[in-house]
Amino acid sequence: MPIAPPRPQSWIMPTPAGLYCEPGDFYLDPQHPAPRAVITHGHGDHARSGNGHVLATVETIAIMQARYGEGAGGALQPLSYDKNLTVGELRVRLMPAGHVLGSAQIVLDYRGSRVVFSGDYKRRPDATCAPFEPQNCDLFITEATFGLPVFRHPPDDQEIDKLLHSLTLFPERCHLVGVYALGKCQRVLALLRRAGYEAPVYLHGQLIALTALYERYGVPLGPVVPITGVPRDALKGRIVLAPPSAAAEPWSRRLPDPLVAQASGWMRVRQRAKASGVELPLVISDHADWDELTQTLDDVAAGEIWVTHGREEALVHYATKKGYHARALALAGYEEDE
């Protein structure tokens, strides 16, 4: 007589340090240094420094090394997408999550029961990383950064057109676009190139290393110039990429009459854009919007859904009404940034 598969919650569980997988004896994106960690992607709130043994994609490991040097981990074990790694009775696979370069979902199979940990993800095409592939599973552990139906990201090209139109309307102003250093910066560069923008793009110092890393991993981003030392007048009518906080820092006073833009899913809410002094909001996100989140719940057809962080209550409410068994984990430590 076949033995019924174990319930997922009997072998994977939330702990204060993060989700723990018992048969593999490792944590998923741990918030505190752990002896063994499997990491979904290189953003600082998921890939923290100081873990002992780290398993991640080769790109994520490279990103962690670029950020943390020695602190990236005691032993770094790369695993390619869609390759199996067996630990006793547990099988571990990393599948593309479409979030940033190297981002992965963690697919865990144990005695006939399957858990998928999404990490951060999006469903729309992105030339800078491999696309998300939904995996059927028994338990789907999802993010919900944009888990409210007000968040519906428009097509990327439409947003990039707004930036290019603004350059024609204000040709004497420098266009300062706030972007996160990992992912958003390179995605905006790739989108600009696809829209036919061939001029050099100027980069804040904090964006240079990771942009070079993307190029090394075969993502072409066109001509970029470090902004240090560039004369003020040469920046008129140019696009400058910088971390979102830079517009409010004395750093920005070197720019000629900067028009402040920001590329983020939060820019969907106008009053939020206005309150942060953003003149040109660009709704470009590396996270799933509401439609992508809910579509994914249907695609993976999991009976059980856990929501790690974001607007958990709304997504749990939606999933419950659709007949899924859903709960919010409210894991501490994951940030709202993207």
Place this chain on the structure above:
Amino acid sequence: MNRFSALLEALLLTPSRNGKLRLMQEYFAAQPDPERGWALAALTGELSFAEAKPNQVRALTAERVDPELLAWSYDFVGDLAETVSLIWPALAPAQAPAPVPSLPEIVETLHRANRADVGDLLAAWLDALDATGRWALLKLVTGSLRIGVSARLAKTALAEWGSVPVDRIEEVWHGLAPPYRPLFDWLEGREPPPDIGDRPNFCPLMLAQPLEDDDLAGLDPALYLAEWKWDGIRVQLAARGGEKRLYSRSGDDIGAAFPDVLAAMPDRVTLDGELLVVRDGEAASFNDLQQRLNRKNASAKMLRDFPAAVRLYDILREGEEDLRPLPFVERRRRLTAWYAGMPRAALDLSPLVPFARWNELRELRDGARERGIEGLMLKRADAPYVAGRPNGPWFKWKRGALTLDTVLMYAQRGHGKRSSFYSDYTFGAWAGDALVPVGKAYSGFTDDELRRLDRWVRNNTVERYGPVREVTPAIVLEIAFDSVHRSTRHKSGVAMRFPRIHRIRWDKPFQEADSLATLEKMLT
């Protein structure tokens, strides 16, 4: 509608005045009639139709969206028009997309619509529009745009685009109606200026320059007349052909809120004066007048408790005659003669203040605060009435400012060119051992002082709240302000008028700053 909604969104997010002007000019140049005319009406607040109530919009949305998801979303976003515009569900792909309605179609349909039909119309339009379009539509139908554009700024954009002085537009404005085709025909050079006929049109105001103490030495007292500067708001009364208007300084018609003033107005005259609350011939404080301002109408109780009147300074038109080219002394004679013929309850004459030497006026000005007067006006006797703020003929000589030593408590980043500077300062006064915020100021310092304050704020932050930083109490700001009033909207219970930073007292220990009690003694 798409171009109009893109314009509204850009105007909301663009902090600089020049940026806003350019956006509007680009729009007027590119859009056809009547769309741009209706847009102009929306920007200047001249649209009126059966408006939708926020509750109606919410109910309409709850029919299509899970009410709990709507509630969470509204909590998160905080603004109903914005929430609904973002959450409104797209039509199923099988349904043919409705054509995007044009702005003229929306406005003209609403003009004809009964209030009962507004809900259905709105729902169909919301289905057809994208998120920005829905947001703009909801702003339009709930009656308040709140995008940081005054009617005057929209007219300024129009004037610069059409290469005419903005005052020429003001002069014809109130004789025209949306969608303003004759106005656009004129500005594009196809037709002469619109003939608005015999209407109580607005004559753009003549304004005064502030008088600096050194200015007096160069002025001959024999050439000037003096009058009181009353502490109300400048207005213009215009009546012709049975139509009566009460215009604010910027040319907005505020008559609906002042039926008591309109009732007192005789026909066929245009007058310049100060709107005040007057009891038994005595001007009340500005605070009293404030009870009557920014309202759509006035209740009987308002009219009884805060009776309004206009104290007259000048006469601009009488019958068919335009008096503006006449010298002030002559206009003044005409005003006195006209008033003698028809004294009215809610109109009185602002007296001239006789003087021979500047020192006599200086003494009067020093006593102005005690008498509840804002200061003095000096007007050249031979000057005609010209729109704008010409250099020399008129001076305002305000009473001396009050000052208070306060402690810097919070700083907020500015906008536009100041977005990398902490340039908006909240300051407090002592109440026992604690500091209570008593006001905010963002002017009165030099660029060098701004840089120094900004650096200090960044190095002495104790807490951050979004764009606001709380700082260590240490810096004493000497604040100059015109007056202080009771206010229920402020925690301190008082509100300053025109506060600005007079001096930064880097030298003074913050423990020695003034107390709230000191400020309360200055209440008017």
